[in-house]
Amino acid sequence: MAKRVTGPEIEKLIQLLAKVPGLGPRSARRAALHLVKKKEQLMAPLAHAMGEAVLKVGICSRCGNVDTSDPCTVCTDPTRDHSVIIVVEDVADLWALERAGAMNAAYHVLGGTLSPLDGVGPDDLNIRALVDRVAEGGVREVIIAVNATVEGQTTAHYITDRLAGLEVKISRLAHGVPVGGELDYLDEGTLTAALRARTAI
Amino acid sequence: MAKRVTGPEIEKLIQLLAKVPGLGPRSARRAALHLVKKKEQLMAPLAHAMGEAVLKVGICSRCGNVDTSDPCTVCTDPTRDHSVIIVVEDVADLWALERAGAMNAAYHVLGGTLSPLDGVGPDDLNIRALVDRVAEGGVREVIIAVNATVEGQTTAHYITDRLAGLEVKISRLAHGVPVGGELDYLDEGTLTAALRARTAI
Structure with a gap:
């Protein structure tokens, strides 16, 4: 003005x-x-x-979620299956997955992705706490739900390596055609992934 | 969620x-x-x-603007020409006109337009205070800058009538083609008004 x-x-x-x-x-x-x-x-x-x-508001010391209680609402929810941990980059991803409502699991928020160029190393992310949670026992599956970006996939590889010696199933989100998506507008990488991972009808 | x-x-x-x-x-x-x-x-x-x-925050008792002081920042600004009052429907209109920065005048905020169907009569608007301001003297022009809607124009007519006996020039905003506007997309009313109010080059 x-x-x-x-x-x-x-x-x-x-x-x-x-x-x-x-x-x-x-x-x-x-x-x-x-x-x-x-x-x-x-x-x-x-x-x-x-x-x-x-x-x-603070960061949950167990999973890295932001909440007004510590441990957070998700970590203390007795109706969730805490033997499955979904690993996400950001709290926004946790919220997005909860909106989908497909799983009733626990979460672990990394707080970013590995990015050497930006000076983000493993110690800057909430990875050690994840390894500790799995090492404590009682976890049967870790679902790595990071973004399908280069940084996300690098981070996924690193986490897989770190969890290698532990008795836990590790999985990642499926790649494929988004629901409602038109093939014409999709990139080659997605189409290749969708073809490779085709399922029988 | x-x-x-x-x-x-x-x-x-x-x-x-x-x-x-x-x-x-x-x-x-x-x-x-x-x-x-x-x-x-x-x-x-x-x-x-x-x-x-x-x-x-409160309403300025003089002009109807919202501000944290009463009289408001506009009413107490010594660098403005307080002999010209721009009458607007809403505080948002005052802000919009100030962004244009074309005038350095005082304002009067009506707080709406006359609308008998919605039960809004002259006493529901900040009109009496405007008449009082003009009657006090020292005002040479009232610019009625209400929206170019039926309610706005009705309100403009009513205000003109109320100020009729007083020694003051009353004007309204020009109708015409918006700057940057394309004739093809304009309604007939605007085009007719723009033609009638054509200016010599």
């Missing part, structure tokens, strides 16, 4: 909102205005919820 | 974020996760900024 039309508090609010993913500078203004208008119904509870989260 | 993967505090945060314009249920999750990861750098200051705004 060329000239100030509001006090510094609202300008500050707009600046901070613009840093939230999904909101840009323009939608941050719209969001700020909406919050200001819905001061009691929305902004006050949101400020409170964020304040609570700031105080309580 | 089928099963809970986080504590109630984060779920609550996601629910509230989803009500912010520009964020849906999916992007609210992404935003929440980002906020949780950037706890100290982003979430804490944002919670604080919202808390401050909740305490301080």
Whole structure:
């Protein structure tokens, strides 16, 4: 804005909102205005919820999930099968897999992938804790659910090596045609993988 | 999510974020996760900024703008020409006009438009305060910058009538072809208005 039309508090609010993913500078203004208008119904509870989260949120010391309790909601859920651990790069991946709802397993969040160029080595990821969990016993399968990128696959190989001596089944996500996907738009690598892994009807 | 993967505090945060314009249920999750990861750098200051705004924000008793001071930043700005008042429907319109930066005037925010069907009459809008401001003297022009909708134009007519006896010039925004607009996509009303208001080159 060329000239100030509001006090510094609202300008500050707009600046901070613009840093939230999904909101840009323009939608941050719209969001700020909406919050200001819905001061009691929305902004006050949101400020409170964020304040609570700031105080309580932490990393689960067992699996690396973010939560307000440690161990986290997933680790302490007695209805899950804790003998299966799904290894993911990021908490967002854990949430995505839970939305699919296909498995009722435990998780392990790495917090990234190996990337020598960016200076990310094995000690920067939550890998040792995974090996310890498996070594403790009671785990029958580790499903490595990292992204199908070069870094993801490198990380998957490394984890497989680290778990090699232990009595546990290691698996990875299937490659293939996405459900609803059109062949015409898929890359050669995916099509080759889908052909190789074809299943009998 | 089928099963809970986080504590109630984060779920609550996601629910509230989803009500912010520009964020849906999916992007609210992404935003929440980002906020949780950037706890100290982003979430804490944002919670604080919202808390401050909740305490301080109010409606300017002079012009109807929302701000943390009363009279607001615009009304108390000595570098503005307070003899020109731009009348807008909403604070968002004030912000939009300020971004354009074409005028250095004062504003008056109506808080809506006349809409008998929705039960919005003259007393529900901030019109009396406008008449009082003009009657006080020192105002040479009122620019009615309401939306070019039926409700907006009805409101403009009503305000013109109310200001009729007072010594003040009343104007409205020009109708015409938007800058960068293609004639082919414009409605007949706009084209007719643009032709009638043609200017010599």
